[in-house]
Structure formats: C-alpha cells, structure tokens
C-alpha cells in the first residue's frame with residue numbers, strides 16, 4: 135500500500151500532467167494565427183507618431199519616415215501588436231529621430247529660446263564646478279565650512295564668475 139493515500143492532495147509522480155508545455159505552446163500558436171489583429175485608433179492617442187495607412191493596411195512612424203528610409207516603421211509594419219509599437223516608441227533610434235524632427239520643424243523663435251536655455255545652463259554648470267572644486271579642496275585639506283565663504287570671495291577676486299547662489303557656510 136502506498137503512503138500517498140494518507141496525505142491529502144498527494145499524487146504519485148507517474149501521474150500524467152494535464153497538458154505538456156509543448157501542447158500549451160501549440161494551442162497558443164493556433165490562437166495567434168487565427169486571431170485577427172487590427173489597427174486600433176486608440177493607439178494614436180498614446181503614440182502621436184503612429185500613422186495608419188489604410189490602403190496598405192500597415193502602420194508607420196511619421197517621424198522616422200521623415201528622416202529614414204529603412205526599418206519596418208518607415209516602410210510600413212503590418213504587425214498590429216501593441217508590444218511592437220511600444221518597442222519602437224522606446225527605441226533609441228526613434229527617440230533620436232524625434233529630437234531631430236523637433237529641431238527641424240521647431241519654429242525659429244522657439245529654437246532660439248531653446249539655444250539660449252542651453253547656453254544659460256552651461257554657464258550655471260561652470261559656476262557650480264568652481265564651487266564644487268572649492269568645497270572638495272576644503273574637505274581634502276580638512277578646512278572648516280566657514281572657510282567656504284572667504285574662499286568663494288577669493289575666487290571671485292581672482293576673476294572667476296561663481297554666481298551668488300550656494301555661497302554660504304551651511305553644510306548641504
């Protein structure tokens with residue numbers, strides 16, 4: 135007599151499994167081939183770059199098509215899967231094209247404003263670098279925080295533009 139009969143839910147190892155993984159895969163394959171995938175207009179709300187070509191029954195990326203000629207989202211993709219669209223949306227090549235596309239079609243005034251913002255940022259980064267070098271130098275030589283203010287003034291006196299912000303002796 136087997137001990138298994140005494141344990142609730144215990145089954146002998148030899149009992150066949152209901153469906154093998156191979157069978158499950160086969161069922162999924164049949165489902166995938168029979169399933170009619172269609173373009174869903176709701177996708178365009180999420181992915182503004184997505185365009186549906188109803189003549190060819192394909193989708194393409196209006197951004198990438200503008201800048202490239204190769205790739206399934208340039209020539210037209212008939213694989214109506216949300217995952218495929220999502221993959222394209224997060225692809226580096228697509229993101230790069232979006233940046234290029236925006237720069238190319240951005241109104242001139244907006245482009246100038248964007249450029250000035252970049253320049254402004256560069257000068258701020260430069261000031262912060264000086265402040266960090268000062269703080270790092272102080273920490274390395276074991277100087278107290280109170281030295282920071284007069285070191286900043288010294289840097290300024292020596293001709294460095296370090297700005298007015300972050301110039302106090304309070305620890306971050």
Ligand SMILES: [Zn+2]
Nearest residue numbers: 195197198228
């Ligand atoms: Zn694209």
